[in-house]
Amino acid sequence: MNYSQTPLRLAIRIALLPLALSISLGNAQAAEKKEVHDYFYYLGEMNKASTVMVIENNIVPKDLGKKIVSAVEQVIKDGDKPGAERPADYLDYEPLILKLAGPDGSRMHSGRSRQDILSTTRRLMQRERALNLLASMNQSRAAFLDLAQNHIDTIVPAYTNGVQAQPTTYAHYLLGFTSVFDRDTTRLQQAYARLNLSPLGSAALGTSSFPVDRKRLSDLLGFDAPVENSYDATQLAALDTGMELTGVCSSAAQTIGLMVQDMHIQYHQPYPWILIQEGHLTGTSSIMPQKRNPYVLNRLRLQASDIVGGAVTFEFEGHNVSPGMPDYKRDQVEKTLDQTTQAFDLLTDMLGNLIIDKNRALQEVDADYSTTTELADTLQRESDVPFRVGHHFASDLVSYGRQNKIKPADIPFDQVRVIYRKALQAFNLQGGQFPLTEARFRETLTAQNMVSASKGLGGPQRAEVERMLGAEKLRLKADQEWLNQQRQKLAQARIQLDSTFYALGH
Incomplete structure (x- = not known):
């Protein structure tokens, strides 16, 4: 049954559009909603948009347009049935339309090519995944901030060159990572603006003699605008937009890897100050009963490596390839975006399952000499001792303490005086x-x-940490609102496309 045969059904559908829009917008605001559609779905969306455009621009007569609307709708319905084939190639898809509408059904394809269809499909799929990734990044950043809020005064060791360097707070440490993910979020938002442009209507590379309204096609599919140059749209842009997207993914994965490696170092210790709650993120050994393996760290590290590898793979796929080849028009970008989304979801899960032993962390700091920089600073600030003299004294103090296996707090004060005179x-x-x-x-x-x-x-002082924490929360809120706005826009475009498409079948 089609809408051209059921005016009542069409009227009901259009009447319900405001409610559908409300529901759709509500769903768009749900950060956990991460839809991923396939080629067949987006071929259907493009066919709806193209059908609307060719009818509105008199490329196809309205009576024939109704027949095409019915055929496009039926093909989508048939493909949505359980177990049905869902062709990804337009040459396999079009025969399904022709079977229902006859040869005239191909007029919907006027001014199009598989080149602009594929380029548009890539962008539609990458757009969806980019927003999903942003949602996961926002969730992870929120988890970082929640954890930081609880550990503003938790002192932990920080490392440079692989050895303990200075004490900081766990909140200060976590906010360092959120600063990086803030930048990655901004990079992805900027990349999205360049991604969310439509190639559709560019045909193979030089448009066509049909009066194709590329701006209308762009609007119907929720794009911000068309890619202006048609050669760029179909033959060039897929490479640099893909490089930009996978580059952001690789950057984020590198930072995730840094945190994982830092945590793994603690797991080398008999009594780590940071542990992962036993459960779905940890595992045991088949032979060693004492093992509580941090499997989530292994999974995150491997996932990060796969993401970086995926970005490099895409780079090599596009390297030294002439325009028009399919190498950089495959699905590597989508795979990398999906993997990065999964990595952030796993990272968020891990952050919610951390056990931070404050006393053990402080013990590790107190067992070494990472506070001696402040000793040199204090000597200069309070007693006018040149910093290099104070630094030399502090270094000698460390050498003495380590040689005698004495913690900083236990060095005899008379020995401190002797070391100072020698300095x-x-x-x-x-x-x-x-x-x-x-x-x-x-x-x-x-x-x-x-x-x-x-x-x-x-710095790590409470006032600064609280200030940075507040600023991070505001930035996260703004990014969450940005994501909601983009999803709302796409939801509105989908409903408007359906409303216009099905009305043309009446």
Whole structure:
């Protein structure tokens, strides 16, 4: 049954459009909704848009247009049946329309080619996946911020060159990662603006003699505008837009990999300060009963490697290939976008299952000498000792403590005075007594003191962390609103396309 035979059914459908729009917009705002459609679906959407355009521009008479509307609708319905074939190639798809509408059904294809159809399909599929990725990135960033909120004062060790460097807070550490993912989000939003342009109506590469309204096709499919140059639209743009999208994915995957590696280092220790809750993200050994393997870290690391590999694969597919070849028009970009979305979903799951042992983290900091930078700073700031002299003294203090297997808090104060005098002599300086009291010296070497003493922009001190946390929340909210707006726009375009298409069949 088709709409041209059932005016009542059409009237009911159009009357319900405002409700359908409301439902669709509500769904568009649900971050967890991540639809992924196939080639067949988007061939159907393009056929709807093309049918509308050729009828509106008198390329196809209205009476014949009704017949084409009916055929396009029926092919979509048949393909949606369980187990039905869903052709991805237009040369396999068109015979289904001709079977219902006869040879005149091919007039819907006026001014089109498989070249612009494929280029448009790529963009439609990548557009959908880019928004899905942004939704997963937003969810992950929210999880980072929730975790940071709970660990503003949790002191943890930070590392450079693979060894403990300075203490920071876990919130400060997490906000560092959200800063990177903020940039990746911005990059993807900017890439989306260049992606969301329509090649449809460009034909093979030079348009056609039919009065094809490319702007109308663009609007019907929810694009922001057409790709202006038709040669670019069908033969060139798929490469650079794909490079941009996979590049963002690769960047994000590299950062995920950094965090995974950092966490894995802790898992090398007998008593890590960070653990993953036992359950679906961990596993046991088939022979060693003590093992609690952090499988999620393995999965994330491998996923990140696959994403980087996928980006490189796409780059090589397009490298040294003449325009018009299919190498860079395949589905590698979609695969990489999907993998990155899955990686962020897994990362979000992991963040919700972390166990942070604050006392153990502080013990690890206190067991080493990562606060001695602040000792040198304090000597300069409070006692006018040149930084390099204070640094030399602090370094000698570390050497003494490590040689004697003494923690910073346990170094005898009389030995501190001896080491300080020797440091002065190394710079041919005379004098003196070590300028700090023992109480001040001990306080200076505590991680809590070093963190709270930080005054620089973006440092780990509570005031700065709280400021950055608030700013990150505002940025996340803005990005969530941006995503909702894009999804709402596409939902409105889909409903408008259906409304116009089915009305033409009446």
